[in-house]
Amino acid sequence: MRSFHWFYQGVIAPLTVFIPLYYAFVNYHFFKLPQKILLWLLILSGVINAICTTLAYFYIPNLVFFHIFSIVEFDLLSIFYMLVFDRKWYKVFIPVITIFTVLGVINMVFIQNGSQFNSYTNSVSSIIIIIYSLLFLTKQNNTDVEVSWGTNSLNWINTGILVYHASNLFIFLFSNHLLKVDPGLVSKVWMIHDTILILEYVLFAIGFKRCKN
Amino acid sequence: MQKLTNDVLLLVVAGTGSIFLLVVSFILINSRSQNKMLLQRQQLQKAEIAHQKELLNAVIESQEAERKRVGRDLHDDVGTALSSLRLIIEMSKPTENERGHKAFITSTKNIIDKVIKDVRGISHNLSPTTLSYYGLVAAIEEHCNIINQSGKMEVKLENNAEITITSLNLSAATALYRVLEELLNNTIKHAGATTTMIGFDEQNELLLINYNDNGKGMVLNAADNKGMGMQNIESRLNNIGANYKINSGIGQGFNIEIQYKVKQMVD
Numbered sequence A: 001m002r003s004f005h006w007f008y009q010g011v012i013a014p015l016t017v018f019i020p021l022y023y024a025f026v027n028y029h030f031f032k033l034p035q036k037i038l039l040w041l042l043i044l045s046g047v048i049n050a051i052c053t054t055l056a057y058f059y060i061p062n063l064v065f066f067h068i069f070s071i072v073e074f075d076l077l078s079i080f081y082m083l084v085f086d087r088k089w090y091k092v093f094i095p096v097i098t099i100f101t102v103l104g105v106i107n108m109v110f111i112q113n114g115s116q117f118n119s120y121t122n123s124v125s126s127i128i129i130i131i132y133s134l135l136f137l138t139k140q141n142n143t144d145v146e147v148s149w150g151t152n153s154l155n156w157i158n159t160g161i162l163v164y165h166a167s168n169l170f171i172f173l174f175s176n177h178l179l180k181v182d183p184g185l186v187s188k189v190w191m192i193h194d195t196i197l198i199l200e201y202v203l204f205a206i207g208f209k210r211c212k213n
Numbered sequence B: 001m002q003k004l005t006n007d008v009l010l011l012v013v014a015g016t017g018s019i020f021l022l023v024v025s026f027i028l029i030n031s032r033s034q035n036k037m038l039l040q041r042q043q044l045q046k047a048e049i050a051h052q053k054e055l056l057n058a059v060i061e062s063q064e065a066e067r068k069r070v071g072r073d074l075h076d077d078v079g080t081a082l083s084s085l086r087l088i089i090e091m092s093k094p095t096e097n098e099r100g101h102k103a104f105i106t107s108t109k110n111i112i113d114k115v116i117k118d119v120r121g122i123s124h125n126l127s128p129t130t131l132s133y134y135g136l137v138a139a140i141e142e143h144c145n146i147i148n149q150s151g152k153m154e155v156k157l158e159n160n161a162e163i164t165i166t167s168l169n170l171s172a173a174t175a176l177y178r179v180l181e182e183l184l185n186n187t188i189k190h191a192g193a194t195t196t197m198i199g200f201d202e203q204n205e206l207l208l209i210n211y212n213d214n215g216k217g218m219v220l221n222a223a224d225n226k227g228m229g230m231q232n233i234e235s236r237l238n239n240i241g242a243n244y245k246i247n248s249g250i251g252q253g254f255n256i257e258i259q260y261k262v263k264q265m266v267d
Helices: A004-015 A018-026 A033-057 A063-084 A087-111 A119-143 A153-181 A183-212 B002-091 B098-126 B129-134 B136-150 B162-166 B170-191 B228-240
Strands: B154-160 B195-203 B206-213 B243-248 B254-261
Touching (some): A004 A033, A004 A183, A018 A183, A033 A153, A033 A183, A119 A153, A119 B002, A153 A183, A153 B002, B002 B098, B002 B228, B129 B136, B129 B170, B136 B154, B154 B162, B162 B206, B170 B206, B170 B228, B170 B254, B228 B243
Antiparallel strands (some): B206 B254
């Protein structure tokens, strides 16, 4: 008999990815490249979650998929912000993506290999993404003066990204330590993570819905 | 052990919750301020559009008034004179009397002269030929002479901008002429002034025009109640990209300083 925690984390939270996916497919013809990149990230997230849930169901270790997904997620989000910013920012984004990918792979293979949660990769990734997000807010405040905040699709998407990465930073940082204190505790803490993930998906869905504007 | 677990859980929940609240508040404040800025911008744009509409209305109304004036002048002066001429010719009978013949010729000549004078006046009002042939200062001088001769008030003209004023193109010169004409009209109609001073000065590429009258002045803060004449002045100056500053007050006369950057002609 699976617990409610397992059901919430393994089924309910991953399934909510269909909310933004629905709006993405409805408004796909209004999408520009940044929104398309985000759509690919959501599809990938859904697939990885499905694989991990299946593996977990059969008690097969699945941490390696989280390691891979964290690196790809960072790269796709970096490309998303790179496309949103001016071309002059490319020279900043490309080295960041390259260095992060190399360090993420080193961490996956040599440091926090398959047996540990990739807290280093996720924490660093979240900090950099928070910086992207804040830079985006500054840019919007200076340039987006013709339309109201709510009508811009990118504002909702950026809010979703900022809320998810800023709120979960604590969880990513202390995940492995919590595991040492009490393995049961991690499960409870990850329920908070999944609730914020659902909120992120809802904000993405609003963003995709506003793409018409 | 259980207590430690609970404490750690509480700490993580509190930390995550605090950051979550902080981020949400930050986003809310940010979006609110952005929307507020947008609203202010829209209000400004609305006010600007309303002002532009007012100016456009003033231009249309003044065109209409000009047409009416030309129509009235043609009807009252030229039309009446020509009717009189027709009547005189119709009434005249062949006569051997030389005095009668001379009287006929004199009266018809007088009427024809009046028609010529009236037509010249109307044509001058529509487009002063002096302006295109001899420039702004000569046209203004001519206008001032007419006013001075009428005895309505004394207008003095001082030109210290001979070089700059010659580089004025015709459209700018016409606009400035119309502005000065409107100012003089306003002074005659509303200010009750006895003397008006018009000064032309130059500073680098700037043409500076200073207009002063010693009339009763006007209240400046009544921006919403500008008359058609003042709106016309504003519209014409805006059109040529001239800056202006009005100084006036009740009992203090009227003064306007106009600055116009004369475009240098490229060889």
